[in-house]
Amino acid sequence: MPTAAATAAPGSASAGPASTPPTRFAVPGRIAVSNRAAALWQTATLTEIRRETPAVSTFRFAVPCWAGHLPGQHLMLRLTAGDGYTAQRHYSLASPPDDAGHIELTLDHVEGGEVSGWFHTEARPGDEVEVRGPLSGFFAWPGDRPALLVGAGSGVVPLMSMIRHRRAAGLDVPLRLLVSARGPEELIHAAEYGAETTAVFTRRAPEGVPVGRLSAAHVAPLLAERPAGGWEAYVCGSNAFAEHASRLLVEAGQPVDRIRIERFG
Amino acid sequence: MNVTRGFTGRPRVHNPGLPPGQYDAGDDWPVLSAEVTPDLTPADWTFRIDGLVAEPRSWDWDEAHTLPASAYEGDIHCVTSWSKFGVRFAGVSLDAFLDVVRPDASATHAVAYSHSGYTTNLPLADLTDGRAWIAWEYDGKPLPAEHGGPARLLVPHLYFWKSAKWIAGLRLLDHDEPGFWEQNGYHARGNPWEEQRYSGD
Numbered sequence A: 001m002p003t004a005a006a007t008a009a010p011g012s013a014s015a016g017p018a019s020t021p022p023t024r025f026a027v028p029g030r031i032a033v034s035n036r037a038a039a040l041w042q043t044a045t046l047t048e049i050r051r052e053t054p055a056v057s058t059f060r061f062a063v064p065c066w067a068g069h070l071p072g073q074h075l076m077l078r079l080t081a082g083d084g085y086t087a088q089r090h091y092s093l094a095s096p097p098d099d100a101g102h103i104e105l106t107l108d109h110v111e112g113g114e115v116s117g118w119f120h121t122e123a124r125p126g127d128e129v130e131v132r133g134p135l136s137g138f139f140a141w142p143g144d145r146p147a148l149l150v151g152a153g154s155g156v157v158p159l160m161s162m163i164r165h166r167r168a169a170g171l172d173v174p175l176r177l178l179v180s181a182r183g184p185e186e187l188i189h190a191a192e193y194g195a196e197t198t199a200v201f202t203r204r205a206p207e208g209v210p211v212g213r214l215s216a217a218h219v220a221p222l223l224a225e226r227p228a229g230g231w232e233a234y235v236c237g238s239n240a241f242a243e244h245a246s247r248l249l250v251e252a253g254q255p256v257d258r259i260r261i262e263r264f265g
Numbered sequence B: 001m002n003v004t005r006g007f008t009g010r011p012r013v014h015n016p017g018l019p020p021g022q023y024d025a026g027d028d029w030p031v032l033s034a035e036v037t038p039d040l041t042p043a044d045w046t047f048r049i050d051g052l053v054a055e056p057r058s059w060d061w062d063e064a065h066t067l068p069a070s071a072y073e074g075d076i077h078c079v080t081s082w083s084k085f086g087v088r089f090a091g092v093s094l095d096a097f098l099d100v101v102r103p104d105a106s107a108t109h110a111v112a113y114s115h116s117g118y119t120t121n122l123p124l125a126d127l128t129d130g131r132a133w134i135a136w137e138y139d140g141k142p143l144p145a146e147h148g149g150p151a152r153l154l155v156p157h158l159y160f161w162k163s164a165k166w167i168a169g170l171r172l173l174d175h176d177e178p179g180f181w182e183q184n185g186y187h188a189r190g191n192p193w194e195e196q197r198y199s200g201d
């Protein structure tokens, strides 16, 4: 079970501790995360590598003392060289919370990348790396409210954890995914998408599917569905994508304080 | 030490300016903010200091620009582990604002808050004596919106989440009060040289 407790309060920016000043744009509700788990480095043993697309693979690890996480959270991963040099990067958790003692990360092979490069060219089952987490409850989705997910490239990874969680837990709270990829062969986790997903292809698309970037026309029908209580929007991807997608959501009427963004840098 | 099999890392020269666990992002300046970039023009921007001060007050864009200009040239460090060397910001030293409002002797901490609803806490000692700025220029140009423009707090000796983008004000307190990321498990102070990333570090 995740140790992270959901204590989200929407638009609570001004309702927090007594002296926190009121502000013009409210930040969405927060989720308290276990700080103890985040402070500890643990050994994660690679057990399996699965290819997703030509440039993306999923890495499955055994982490026996993993405290659990909420879909959408990430961790910090550390590699150590023989001379003591370390490289640390953040990665979103791709797996749902109830994968006891195991976690999965889905990594894009970044050209010239130090950490993703090691994973894609060197790593093999049995290798050990270090992780700490889960981190940052802000982008997490406990499965409580209708969720509108918008991702591009590896930005779909934390959103996939949400979809998997919803399925595994048999939740019927509304959830929709808009996912953007350059072409069908670059769509990560493609085999797992169902009726909740609309794929947008920016360079190459199958016969009869339009090519073009995420637009107001993709967002409008989803916002028009308006589930009871409205959508909680989760946007994830590169900064350029996050800026574009969050602007489309705001223009389509999604309240600014109900858009959470995870930028991969 | 847990050496990772087959990992050598990128060829590197020892850089004494690089805090532990950080890497040099070079020309990149990653953007990391959890909220929608606010549509904030200089005409909408205001900055206020209140709480434990003799004379609370607000400045608008033009009023803030009448204070003496001050620049920072040096390095910045993000908790996500990139550092950026030799950056140039221009704006006004926070000391110039604090001189006007005159902090009470009882003030020990501040909560910085932004026009987007973000908050972060800082010891007052980290904001005084030429260690903090309100910055509106980067590299000789207006600070881009995604990096906190029109104006952000700049506290370069702490991890960069303390340098609140779209800064709206500071409230001075006689106690520490966790802000947005600090409530989400991040360290209360965030000194990169001590590698104070998460609560418990």
Ligand SMILES: Cc1cc2nc3c(=O)[nH]c(=O)nc-3n(C[C@H](O)[C@H](O)[C@H](O)COP(=O)(O)OP(=O)(O)OC[C@H]3O[C@@H](n4cnc5c(N)ncnc54)[C@H](O)[C@@H]3O)c2cc1C
Residues within 6 Å of the ligand: A074, A089, A090, A091, A092, A093, A106, A107, A108, A109, A110, A111, A112, A113, A114, A115, A116, A117, A154, A157, A158, A262, A263, A264, A265, B010, B024, B025, B026, B080
């Ligand atoms: C919250 C969060 C979650 C994330 N989740 C994921 C995820 O689920 N999946 C995922 O794939 N990514 C994710 N990322 C991105 C991830 O953290 C890394 O940034 C990414 O894997 C690249 O790291 P790297 O070490 O491979 O590349 P780096 O070595 O950091 O290089 C990045 C880029 O800089 C260039 N570069 C920098 N320095 C040099 C140099 N000296 N020489 C040559 N080239 C250089 C590289 O060529 C490359 O283009 C996430 C990021 C954040 C902040």
